[in-house]
Amino acid sequence: MTGAMELSYSELRSLVTKAARGAGLEWGLAEEAGWAAEWLARRGLPAADWAMLWLGPRSEGQACPVEAGCRLAEGPEHDGLPVGLPDGLPDGLPGPGYLLPFMARVAAARGPVALTSALGLVAAVAPDGQVTFGPCWGTKTSGWTLGPAAGPAPATRPTVARMTLEGLDAMALRTTVPKSDSSSRDAGAGTMDND
C-alpha cells in the first residue's frame, strides 16, 4: 500500500488498542494506549506513527511509554507531582509522544507540567491539554525529567500513512483467531438467503 488514509478517531482508538494488545500489553493497558492515541490525534499529533515507534520494541519485551505514563500519572504525590517512577523516566524509551496524554492527566489535577533535559525543554502540557514542544523533543527519552512548568494545532482527523496502517493492522491481527469450521457454521455461514 502507498499513500495515506483518513481514519475516524474511534477507528484510530480501536486500532491502537488492538495493536497494543497484539504487542503484548494487558487489555487494561491496551485501552490506555487507545485512549492516548485518540487524545494525541485530537490535537493534531501523529498518534499512529508514534505508536509504531514503541509497538515493535514492546512486542520484543521492551518498556513502553504507556506503562511508563500510567506509572507516572498514578504514583503517589510528591512536591506536587507524582513520583510513580522514582528513578525517573528510563532512557531510550521509544515513542515518548505517548507520555503526553498521561502528563495531561497530571496537569489537569496539579497544574502544568514539563519534560526537560539538561539541554532545555522537551515538551510541556497545560491543564487544558495544550502541548508545547521544546527544542529537545526526540523519538526516544534521553535524560528527561518531569517537573512543574510555566497551543495545540487545530484538531483534524488523523491521516495515517499506508505503511503505518499496515504495521498497526499486523499488530492488531495478533488479537484475532483463525476461523474454525464450527464457528463459521454457528454464525450462519453456508446458509442460503434467497428466501
Added chain:
Amino acid sequence: MTNAMPDLAPTVALRDPDEVMRLSRMGSAHPMRLSFLHVLLRRIASEGWRFDRPLWQIDDRGVGRAVYRARGPERTYCLVAFAHDLPDEMRSDRVIATAWDATFALVDGEPTVADLDRLQANVPLQEAGRISARELSLSRANRSVRLFAHVVDRLAQGRQPDLAEIDAVGYLMRTTAVYGSGKFGAADREDIADRPELKAPFQVEMLSVWLTRAFTVDIAEHLARVKGGVAAARMEPGLRRRLGVGNSTGLGMAPFLVRHPRLLNAWMTGRETALARVRSLPAADPASLAGFRRALDAAVENARHWQSAHPAQVRKLAELGADLAAIKAHLATWDSTQPQPWNALWRWGAGHLSEEGQEALLSLMIEPQGELVDDLACALDADEATGFAIDTAMALDQFRAILARDYAWAGGFDFTDPAQSARFWYVSEDKLEPRLGDRRAEAGQEREQPLGIAMAVADLSAALSGWQGDGTLAAFLCSHPGHRHTARRVLMLQGLPYAEIRDNVLAAGMLPIDILRCKLAFFGATRFDPRSDRWVRISLFQGLPYPDEVSA
C-alpha cells in the same frame, strides 16, 4: 393520557438489578415506547420534519442511485441509496458477502454531485470502501427474493400483493449491517452527540433504516412500472404499512452490551424508571385504561403473526400467547379503581406470568403513558468516557468494599466447574467479527476478548485476597497489570445498578440470542426470529408510518 402533570418521582422502587439483568429476562425483552425507533418517530412528528426524494436515477434493470432527504428544524440528512443487479448466487446476509441488492450511506447535510460520485465508488464496496466525516452511517440490504418478486409481479399486473404473502415475510428487504459511530471513516459519535436529534442512542441508524424502508417500496414499484407499464399499480397504503425492514444480525452485535456498560445502564434505568412511574400512579384514568387495552389487542395480533422455528423461541411464543390471554382474562376482575391499580396489575403479573409475559406486560403498561415517561428518552444516552482514568490513589480496602458491594452477583458462579468457563469470545481473523469458541476444543483462547466479566471479577477478587503489598490500588495494579481492565470497570460503574449483565457469558448453556434480543428490543425490533443460538432475523418499523405519511 393523564390530565394533570404527574409527580414524576416514583413511590414504587425500581426493580432489583439482580432480577432485571439476568440473561433469561433480558432475552425476554419487548420493544416499548422508549425504544429508539419510536423515540425517532415521535421527534420527527413533533418537530414537523419534512421528507422528499430529490434524486431518482434508477434504470429499467433497477440499477442506479437515489437520494432521500430528511429536513429537521436545524439540519438536513440525506440517505444516498445505490441499487444493484445482484445475481441470486451472490445473495448472502452473512458478513462474508461482498455484494448486495442495495447499499446506502446517510449523509450529514445534502450531497453534492461530487459527493455522490465519491460515495458511488465506495459505498457499494461496504467494508472494503471508505466514507468520510460527512457521512454518518454505511449499510446494505438484500431482497426477500420471494416476496419482492411477488410484489413486483402483482403490482405490474395492476393488482395488489397477497396479504398472506406480505404477512408471512413482513419486509421487502432486510439490512445485514448498519455501521455508524466512526466505522469505515464515518463521523465520530462524539462529534455529533450534542445534536438534540441525535442525542438518543442509534438515531442515525434508525433514521437510515426508516428511509431505507421507503426505498424498498419505491424500488419495487419502479420495477413493477418497468414491467407493467401504465397498467402497473402502486401499493395500497394499508398493505404498505404492514411492511417493515428486515434485519439479519448475529454475534457481531452481542458484545456491544458488555462493552458499553454505561450505555446499557442508561437504557435499563430509563425503562425501569418508566415502569416504576406507572406502578406509582395513584389511579388509572380512562384514557390510559383504553390505551392499555388497545396495546394489549395489538400485542395479541402481533403475537399471532410472530413465527419462529427455533425451539427456544417456539416455547417463548407459546408462553407469550398464553400470558397475553391470561392478562386479558385478568382484566375482567382487576379493580382499576383500587389505589395504585397499575402496581396491583404488575404484582399480579409477577406472580402469574412467565418472564416473557412479564416483560410484555411492562411494554403494555408503559405504552399509554407518554406524558408520564417520554421525557426519559432524553436520558438514554451516556458519556462513556466518564471515569476512564483510574483513581489509583484509592485505598485497597475501599476498592475491596466497592467490589464486594457491586459485584456480589459475580460470586454466584463456580469457575472451578468447567461448564462455567466453557466458552471464550474471540475475534475471527478472516472477518474481524466476534465469535464464540469452545475453550477446551478450539485453539485461540490466549487471544480471548475481555468479555467474561464474572470470571474476571472472580480472578481479581482472588488476586486481591492474596495481595500483601502496599495498600493502594496503584501498587496493586502496577504488580498485577492484567487486572487493570477489570479494576477500571469496577470503578467506572459505581452507582450504575443496571450496567452489568449479571450472568456468566462464558457458561456452556449461555444463549447469545438473549443478549441480541435485549439490544434489539431497545431498538424497537419486532418479530424476533432466531435462526440458531447465535443469529436472528427481526423486523423494524413494521406497522409504522412512512416518511411521506408524516411529512408536514
